[in-house]
Amino acid sequence: MGVRPFQQLRLLLCCAAIVASAATAADEHAPDARDVEFFETRIRPLLAERCYSCHSSNAKTVHGGLRLDSADAIRQGGDSGAVLADEMPDDSLLLQVIRYGGDIEMPPDGKLSEEEISLLTDWVRRGAPVPASTTSPRSADEEIDFDAGRQFWSFQPARRQPLPDVRNHKWPQSRLDQFVLAAMEREGLKPSPAADRATLIRRLSFDLVGLPPSPEDVDAFVGDDSADAIEQLVDRLLDSPQYGEKWARLWLDAARYTDRTASWLEQGGRPYLYRDWVVAAFNSDMPFDDFVHRQLATDLMPETGPEDLPALGFISLSPTYWKELQLPCEIIKVIVADEWEERVDAVSQTFLGLTVACARCHDHKFDPVSSEDYYALAGVFASCRPAEQPLIPEDLYAPVRKAKEDVAKIEAEVEALKKQKPVPDDKIAELTNQIAGIRAATPHYDVLLANGMAEESLYVERKGATAQDGTRLDYRPGPRDLPLFVRGNPNRPGEIVPRRFLTVLSDNPQPFQNGSGRLELARAITTDAASLTARVIVNRIWMAHFGRGLVNTPSNFGQQGDRPSHPELLDDLAARFIAGGWSIKDLHCEILLSATWQQSSVNDEASLAADPDNRWYSRANRRRLDFEAWRDAMLSASGTLDLTTGGESLSLDEPGNRRRTLYGTVHRREMSTTLQIHDFPDPNQHSPQRSFTTTALQGLYALNGPLLAEQSRALADRLQTEFPDDDIGRITQAYRLLFLRSPTDRERSLALDYLGDSTGDDRTARWQQYTHALLASNEFLFVD
Numbered sequence: 001m002g003v004r005p006f007q008q009l010r011l012l013l014c015c016a017a018i019v020a021s022a023a024t025a026a027d028e029h030a031p032d033a034r035d036v037e038f039f040e041t042r043i044r045p046l047l048a049e050r051c052y053s054c055h056s057s058n059a060k061t062v063h064g065g066l067r068l069d070s071a072d073a074i075r076q077g078g079d080s081g082a083v084l085a086d087e088m089p090d091d092s093l094l095l096q097v098i099r100y101g102g103d104i105e106m107p108p109d110g111k112l113s114e115e116e117i118s119l120l121t122d123w124v125r126r127g128a129p130v131p132a133s134t135t136s137p138r139s140a141d142e143e144i145d146f147d148a149g150r151q152f153w154s155f156q157p158a159r160r161q162p163l164p165d166v167r168n169h170k171w172p173q174s175r176l177d178q179f180v181l182a183a184m185e186r187e188g189l190k191p192s193p194a195a196d197r198a199t200l201i202r203r204l205s206f207d208l209v210g211l212p213p214s215p216e217d218v219d220a221f222v223g224d225d226s227a228d229a230i231e232q233l234v235d236r237l238l239d240s241p242q243y244g245e246k247w248a249r250l251w252l253d254a255a256r257y258t259d260r261t262a263s264w265l266e267q268g269g270r271p272y273l274y275r276d277w278v279v280a281a282f283n284s285d286m287p288f289d290d291f292v293h294r295q296l297a298t299d300l301m302p303e304t305g306p307e308d309l310p311a312l313g314f315i316s317l318s319p320t321y322w323k324e325l326q327l328p329c330e331i332i333k334v335i336v337a338d339e340w341e342e343r344v345d346a347v348s349q350t351f352l353g354l355t356v357a358c359a360r361c362h363d364h365k366f367d368p369v370s371s372e373d374y375y376a377l378a379g380v381f382a383s384c385r386p387a388e389q390p391l392i393p394e395d396l397y398a399p400v401r402k403a404k405e406d407v408a409k410i411e412a413e414v415e416a417l418k419k420q421k422p423v424p425d426d427k428i429a430e431l432t433n434q435i436a437g438i439r440a441a442t443p444h445y446d447v448l449l450a451n452g453m454a455e456e457s458l459y460v461e462r463k464g465a466t467a468q469d470g471t472r473l474d475y476r477p478g479p480r481d482l483p484l485f486v487r488g489n490p491n492r493p494g495e496i497v498p499r500r501f502l503t504v505l506s507d508n509p510q511p512f513q514n515g516s517g518r519l520e521l522a523r524a525i526t527t528d529a530a531s532l533t534a535r536v537i538v539n540r541i542w543m544a545h546f547g548r549g550l551v552n553t554p555s556n557f558g559q560q561g562d563r564p565s566h567p568e569l570l571d572d573l574a575a576r577f578i579a580g581g582w583s584i585k586d587l588h589c590e591i592l593l594s595a596t597w598q599q600s601s602v603n604d605e606a607s608l609a610a611d612p613d614n615r616w617y618s619r620a621n622r623r624r625l626d627f628e629a630w631r632d633a634m635l636s637a638s639g640t641l642d643l644t645t646g647g648e649s650l651s652l653d654e655p656g657n658r659r660r661t662l663y664g665t666v667h668r669r670e671m672s673t674t675l676q677i678h679d680f681p682d683p684n685q686h687s688p689q690r691s692f693t694t695t696a697l698q699g700l701y702a703l704n705g706p707l708l709a710e711q712s713r714a715l716a717d718r719l720q721t722e723f724p725d726d727d728i729g730r731i732t733q734a735y736r737l738l739f740l741r742s743p744t745d746r747e748r749s750l751a752l753d754y755l756g757d758s759t760g761d762d763r764t765a766r767w768q769q770y771t772h773a774l775l776a777s778n779e780f781l782f783v784d
Contacts, residue, residue, distance in 0.1 A: 035129035040560070041345070043123045045361040046116055048137060049487070050107050058139045069137055071130035080104070089125045131560050137365035149368025149504050153567060154353070154557040158531035158574040173595040179569035180596045184616050189607050192619040195600040197222040199784050201233065202740050203620075204592065206783050207545055208237040210246035210629045210660075211636055215736040234592050238585050241645055244283035245662050247584075249628060250544055251278050253687040254350045254555075255295075255314050258668040259649040265320055269388040269451035274313025275662070276646040281311075288537055288582035289526035292351060297519035299389070299453060309389045309450040315518075316386035316451040318343050319668065319684050328467035333460045333490040340482075343381040344374065346686045351525050353536040353557035356502070361488035366559035368504040372497050375482045376509075379499040382457060383479035383516035389452030392444055403442040407435050455479070455515045460490075479516050505529040526582075532557065534574035538587065542573075543689065545591050547621035548614070555688035565615050601784045623783050624692050627678035628661035631707060634775055635660075637737045638714035653706075677701055702776040712772035720767070727755060734771060738780050 047068050053059060056069040066078025077083050083094040097106040098117055105111070112120070123129075138144070149155065163175065164182035171191055172178045184190060195203070201221045205213040213221075221233060237243060252275060259271050281291055295314035298304045319342055321335050345357035358364050359374035390397040414431050417424055439445050457480040463470040483493035498511035501524040509528075512520040525533050536557060543549035550570045553561035564570045573587070580586055591597050601620040614621055625633065635641035635658055642658040650657050652664035652674050665672070668683045677697050681687030702708055715734070723729035731751045735743040743751070751770060758766050774780065 035126055036131045036556070036560075038126070039123065039129055039131065040355050040358045041341075041360075042119050044137070044358070044365060045488075046119060048362065048365055050112065050116070052137065052139075054107075056137065058137070074128060074130060084124065084128055086127070089127075090121070092124050094128075095121055095124055138363065144363055144368050144370055146368050146503050152368075152559070153563070154532055154535060155368075155504060156531070158534060158571045158578070160575045160579075161568040161572040164568070171595055173598075174590055174593060175572065176569055176590060177595045179566055179572065180594075180617050183566055184618050187611065187616050189611060189616055189618040191595065192599040192602055192604065192607075194595070194598050195620065195784070198740055199600065200230070200598060203783050204230075204233060204237060206625065206629055206633075207592070208234070208246065208588065209240050209242035210249075210632060211242055211641075212633050213740065215733075215740065218736075218740045230598075231589075231593060234589055238588060241283060242643070242660075244279040244281070245645065245660055246629075247282045247544075248275065248278040249662055250540065251282075253681050253690070254346075254540075256317075256319070256346065256683050256685055256687070257313070257666060258317060258683040259665045260667040260669075261317075261320070262322070262669050264322065269316070269449045270310075270648075271313060271317055271451060272646075272648055273310035273391075273448065273450050274317060277308070277310040277313070279646070279662075282584065285583055285585040288534075288577075288584060289530075290582075292526055292533070293519070293522040296347070296522035296525075300455075300515060300519040306389070306391045306393060309391060309452045312389075312450070312452045314346075315343060315381070315384075316453055318346065318386070320386075323471070323473070325463070325471045325473070327471060329460050329462045329471040330467065330491045332471045332473075336458060336460055337378075337485065337488070337490040340378045340381045342685075344377045347521075348377070349555040349686050349688065351536065352502075352505075352529055352532055353539075353551075353555055353561070354502075354532075355556060355558060355560070360485070364558075369502060371484055373502050373504075375484050375497040376500045377502070377521070379480065379482040379497065380512070380517045380521055382482055383455070383499070384453050384518060385456050385458060385475060387452055387454035387456075388449040390444075390447050390449055392447050396444055397447065400442055400444050400447065403438050403445060407438055410435050410438075453518070457516075479512075501528055505532065530578055531574060534577050534582070535570055537584075538573045538577050539570065541584065541587050542591065545588075545597060546617065547623045553688075555686065620784070625781055625783060626690055626692075627675065627680060630678075630781060631661045633780070634707065634711040634715075637775075638711045639718045640711070640714050674701075674705075674707070708772055708775050712768050712775055715771040715775070716764070716767040719771070727752060730767075734774055738774050738777075 047055075051068050054061070054063040055066050056062075057067060058069075059067075064078040064080060066080075066083065067073035074083065077093075080093060083092060085092045089095075093104075095117075096102050097104045098112050098120060100111050161179075163178045166172065166178060166181045167185055168181060168190070172181055181191065198218055198221075201213050201218055205211055205217075221229065226232075255274075255278075257271070257275060259275075281294075286294075293301060294304060294308050294311040296312075298308040298311045301308075318339070321339060323332050323335055325332070341357050341360055344360075345355070348354045348356035354367065354369065355364070356369050356374055356377060358367075359369045359371050360378075361371075363370045390400070410431050414428055417428050417431075454475075456475040456477055459474045459476060459480075461472050461474055463472045479499065481496050481498050483496050486492035486494050499517040500506075500509040500511050501521065503509055506524065506528045514520060535551075536554070539549045539551050540554050543552075543554055550566050551557060551562050551564045556562075573590075577583075577587055596617050597620070599618075599620045601622045603619060607618045611618060631652075632641065640658045641660070644659060647663070649663050649665040650659060652661065652672055657664070664675070666675070666680075666683050671680070671683070677695070678701075679691055679693055681690065715737070719730040719733055722733060728748065731748055732742055735741060735747070754770060755763065755766055
């Protein structure tokens, strides 16, 4: 059988979406955030230790004409030619020489360990990604000059900036417009016209609540000629409970949130309580400094109560690695040290935009962060552990704890009885009734437990006299200071490093005195490092609204990160953000009410040629919806979206799941295939921004996946119900629901021609195929 005309249409629509998506994707040769992190934490330390003495710009003699300290130098190769083989990575000269498999053997003073060879092999297979750099790495014997380091732009105090002069005085609507326009005029650019009202409300709705507006909302906004119509719409969307759901997802990416983890990890707490806490925090416009404090140390803050304990999920839901206690403690020590590194990395990147974990094995090669700084922070996380905590005061929970201990003993007795032959059923029934009686007689027995923290330090010790006796994990009350591990190896301890904040961000950092130091760390992040912290979160919010950041490396504000395109604007926003009480909603308002954000995405050819990446914001960026917004928009259009907020997650593949995608189950070890296909971030690690790919699997999912098939049927049913005998009405309503506009004459004619004079089941099938094509179309996937 041949391909039916409308199947051709549907295929063309999907292909068009794929092609247009590719045009907006990041440069495929640029390393993504995960590759950069892998390089900085695993590869650069190895190269610095074993290779840079002969193969870097700091080498006295660059041996073999080969440098390995920059992306360009690695690609260029050396006297022996290219060191990388792109098409056959395993045949790369770099891998041959480190495997000692030919005439050249590197390093010449001894073969690398199998682990080191494995790391370099993995790196080469990834394409040998190296972040671009304008500086050379610090040599191994070069001490950090912290005073000089504090002069770097991101470590300077943020100050309100004087407004720059502009020629076009009519265009700016806010302070930020003045800075943006000054940069545009300097580059010979001019702003694009303002977007039309229908475009603005669709853009606003997706930006603030992650959902499309209804056709009625569009009509009302387009017809509202009041001077403050946009302000009123922004306020209404910010007051919507769906606002917190949309913006919580941005934070959960950074916090590597998960609903499920490894099956062997006992988990009595409810991870979703952390997700719901983040949603509520955004909805209430919790000041960002308080938002930071509670996620790191709410249990140590007298002004907060049990209802805030889920905030500790930021730390307590961190990835946990399997520890086989039959193994020697030397191995388990490394695993535990890796967990501490992960927590330091997540906290420093998320709140400070710094890659502090790069200093585990040696001083940071680029930023003024020493190994002592790293172990000062690692000691904080070595002095606390994840622990389930009840959402009621301790005096109310004490009887519950005692009752649960009693129940656990009885349950153990029941299990033992079940192994007897014959099984004493009467005794088991008696004990089961006893358990039920204890539960019924104990108030709050089923109170929810949050994933919280306990102030206990972990020590890894031998279980017996020799390594073969295995390992014991010993949790002890009170904090501990870690020694500096030589080359990051916990089995080679050096001098003890007191827990404290980063040297470069404090004139004279003092040791933390109160417990683990989590609260002191949290407060230092928003006091000593207030300017940096404010710049980082302001840039994250800006990036979410514009599709690119003022700093385009949102979790790296160090030497290896991008420099700000508009440094004065970023400083001005950050300083006023702090002075205004750290209000995220106020920041939204300033951005969304600006002439900069309200520009159209129409490309002026001259501007496009002069500024193809739109670095100077002379137009709006046309942006692709993330998977959550795309799925939610389908459910909204079909009229099946369930707006129930909070609670347990549900698999996205569960039949009948109509809840917002935020509430779909995220599994750290067994990620949903649907999420994997659509660029969902890895919940094992901090994710600074979404990466959009265009793959054949995505196209096949759009054509054949259950989501679009189901929602196309639901949309067709909705149209049939609302316009039972009116094809033109149904076609028009489909366009209004999906694209917030009426169809053109050609689009209407195309639909009518396809539907033709079909009847019965054939007509039903054609309507479903028609709505399927519209849902898979490019226009539905993108926001202008």
